[in-house]
Amino acid sequence: MGKVDVLPLEHDDFRDLYAEHRARVLRLCRLILADADEAEEVAQEIFLKAFRFYRSGGRPEAWNKWLATVAVNACRDRLRSSWWRRWRGRTEEFDEFKAHSHHSAEESALQRETQRMVWEKFGRLSARQREIFALRHFEGWSTEEVAAQLGLSQGSVKQHLFRAVRELRKGIGKEL
Amino acid sequence: MLQCYTGEGASDELAHLRSCLACAGRLKALESDLNLITQALEAALPRRRGVHGWSFSRWRLAISAAAAIAAFAGGWSLRGASLVELPVGVSVARHAPVRSTAAIQVSALEPASAIYAAYVQDEFGGDSCSDMSDPLGPGCQ
Numbered sequence: 001m002g003k004v005d006v007l008p009l010e011h012d013d014f015r016d017l018y019a020e021h022r023a024r025v026l027r028l029c030r031l032i033l034a035d036a037d038e039a040e041e042v043a044q045e046i047f048l049k050a051f052r053f054y055r056s057g058g059r060p061e062a063w064n065k066w067l068a069t070v071a072v073n074a075c076r077d078r079l080r081s082s083w084w085r086r087w088r089g090r091t092e093e094f095d096e097f098k099a100h101s102h103h104s105a106e107e108s109a110l111q112r113e114t115q116r117m118v119w120e121k122f123g124r125l126s127a128r129q130r131e132i133f134a135l136r137h138f139e140g141w142s143t144e145e146v147a148a149q150l151g152l153s154q155g156s157v158k159q160h161l162f163r164a165v166r167e168l169r170k171g172i173g174k175e176l
Numbered sequence: 177m178l179q180c181y182t183g184e185g186a187s188d189e190l191a192h193l194r195s196c197l198a199c200a201g202r203l204k205a206l207e208s209d210l211n212l213i214t215q216a217l218e219a220a221l222p223r224r225r226g227v228h229g230w231s232f233s234r235w236r237l238a239i240s241a242a243a244a245i246a247a248f249a250g251g252w253s254l255r256g257a258s259l260v261e262l263p264v265g266v267s268v269a270r271h272a273p274v275r276s277t278a279a280i281q282v283s284a285l286e287p288a289s290a291i292y293a294a295y296v297q298d299e300f301g302g303d304s305c306s307d308m309s310d311p312l313g314p315g316c317q
Contacts, residue, residue, distance in 0.1 A: 027218070031217065114212065114216055115219055118212075118213050118216035118217060119216065136182070137210070137214060138214070138217075142184070143179075143182075143184055158179065161178060162178055165178060165210070168213045169213070171213075172212055172216075
């Protein structure tokens with residue numbers, strides 16, 4: 001992602017934009033793709049598109065919304081094009097867990113296990129459920145906005161969200 | 177409950193949550209679980225399988241392909257065996273109805289006496305009309 005550093009000086013605004021939104025876009029991609037490596041690649045593509053749009057004079061009403069929309073579409077394209085790669089092997093390895101330092105070894109182990117279980121369940125959700133959960137819970141979109149973005153009815157969005165939450169709660173040993 | 181958690185619940189549902197301890201408890205539990213889930217998803221980042229994972233997957237693919245080919249080859253060889261190398265009893269049983277059908281077809285065209293004569297000739301040899309009192313030989317001349 002360091003390629004943005006070679007941007008000409010007149011694009012300082014875009015550099016700020018990148019710094020402000022990069023982490024959020026990357027998180028959204030990770031959640032939808034459930035794969036950190038692919039998320040990095042897709043996030044780069046998204047910011048490349050954003051830069052072209054910016055350079056051509058495009059200024060959306062809200063960059064965060066615009067970027068989230070582009071991210072959802074880009075992730076969907078990636079999932080379509082790489083179905084065979086995803087079939088080949090599911091995500092099972094994890095980067096370093098961020099365990100709180102004040103936790104005991106036992107608590108940290110429990111925390112890691114919970115995180116593993118949650119990610120395992122999350123990875124088994126359908127792409128649609130992951131999209132809806134990410135947009136609703138992480139991006140803070142309303143049900144109406146999610147429905148409009150994904151071309152679904154509000155009832156369908158609620159249903160997907162309910163199922164996603166039910167599965168994720170099973171991952172931590174709870175039932176809805 | 178989820179809609180109430182996200183602040184999109186209907187007004188009567190929100191009012192109920194304020195007055196019902198059980199439902200308020202359920203909402204609290206949901207809130208706590210979602211916080212835990214959100215933290216877990218924020219903290220741990222999934223990564224694609226490494227070299228070992230890919231290696232295992234490649235083997236899995238190879239084994240699946242080999243199993244499919246073996247199953248196809250086995251099925252094909254069994255198919256050939258059923259046509260060519262059936263046990264003798266099965267073969268006879270299969271062909272018996274064909275023979276009887278042929279006999280019926282022949283009997284429809286030939287007189288019964290001619291069939292009888294051929295049968296006696298085959299089985300006992302000699303003249304089928306050796307015994308003229310045989311009631312089954314009305315056609316003897």
